[in-house]
Amino acid sequence: MAPNSSSGAVVMDANIVVLNRGYDQTFQTREQSLIETLAGYGELAVSFSGRLESCYSMDLCRASGIRIRAITLDSPTRSRKEVARAKRYCQRYGIEQRVIKTDEMIFCDHLRHLNEVIDPVRYICHLTALETDWSHLPMLLPAPVEELQEYLRRFGSLPTNTLWLFAKQGMTHRDFRYGFNKRQLGRWGKSAHGCLSYRFSDPELVERRHLRMVDMAEQMLADMGLEEAQVFFHTLADRATTLARVRVPAKLRAQAFDLQPDILTALKSTAFDLVTLDMAAEEERQELVV
Numbered sequence: 001m002a003p004n005s006s007s008g009a010v011v012m013d014a015n016i017v018v019l020n021r022g023y024d025q026t027f028q029t030r031e032q033s034l035i036e037t038l039a040g041y042g043e044l045a046v047s048f049s050g051r052l053e054s055c056y057s058m059d060l061c062r063a064s065g066i067r068i069r070a071i072t073l074d075s076p077t078r079s080r081k082e083v084a085r086a087k088r089y090c091q092r093y094g095i096e097q098r099v100i101k102t103d104e105m106i107f108c109d110h111l112r113h114l115n116e117v118i119d120p121v122r123y124i125c126h127l128t129a130l131e132t133d134w135s136h137l138p139m140l141l142p143a144p145v146e147e148l149q150e151y152l153r154r155f156g157s158l159p160t161n162t163l164w165l166f167a168k169q170g171m172t173h174r175d176f177r178y179g180f181n182k183r184q185l186g187r188w189g190k191s192a193h194g195c196l197s198y199r200f201s202d203p204e205l206v207e208r209r210h211l212r213m214v215d216m217a218e219q220m221l222a223d224m225g226l227e228e229a230q231v232f233f234h235t236l237a238d239r240a241t242t243l244a245r246v247r248v249p250a251k252l253r254a255q256a257f258d259l260q261p262d263i264l265t266a267l268k269s270t271a272f273d274l275v276t277l278d279m280a281a282e283e284e285r286q287e288l289v290v
Helices: 021-041 052-064 080-093 120-131 145-155 173-182 210-221 250-258 262-270
Strands: 017-020 043-047 067-074 096-101 229-233 240-246 274-278
Touching: 021 052, 021 240, 043 229, 052 067, 052 173, 067 080, 067 120, 080 096, 096 210, 120 145, 145 173, 173 262, 210 229, 210 240, 210 262, 210 274, 240 262, 250 262, 250 274, 262 274
Parallel strands: 043 067, 067 096, 240 274
Antiparallel strands: 017 274, 229 240
16 A cells, blocks of 8 residues: 555555545535525425435425425326335425326436437426416426536526526536435335345444445445445454445446446445455355255
């Protein structure tokens, strides 16, 4: 292990990287800024799809103390799981919600792959004006910066009376997922192979913040198509430096090998000091002959 003279970072083995310790503090500062900005509106209509991005935005709206009116579009292209999650969330927190059903094929992402699509935001605004008395309220769109850029590329301009506060703060898909898990909303929808599965015989022996770190790391891997990946938590000899060891089953090793740079980049936001991707094949277990 040796310091890198140009960056000041510690250079370790090829599959271990030192993470950005300032990420979490920067994220918290930006999150607080968003909450304060939201608090200035008093009342908002929120496009609430039930996706992680929407759940996180609703959580910040609740933290700001404003009155929330949720609009959920129920179309043939919308995931049943997401619509159900949106309903459960609003029931859980007593949020007024209107679920608007439509037979139109509305696509809110992957727009670049389609030739002719309905403008999803203007369509939601149109239905809101027809079916509610909320059209006078600004509508919050909980979209990350990637979706804002793609929307502008496809449709040219933003509809009037819409707010894209998260995207304009530079929030990415990864930031949304980080914030979602950090605020412990994983119970509204998470991977079956998530944190607290089979690895901790007694979770009380592991600090809660470390469990959250593992959960966030596993959620990110699941988002990348590695749902069966497991993240093991370790502390090094100094009892302070934290290490995330990522293990994937044999059937996913080729995929994980190709995704190494993406995996290491994605896990930089989980607050581990070090990350290693375990690509070594496990020894075959010898069954006992009785």
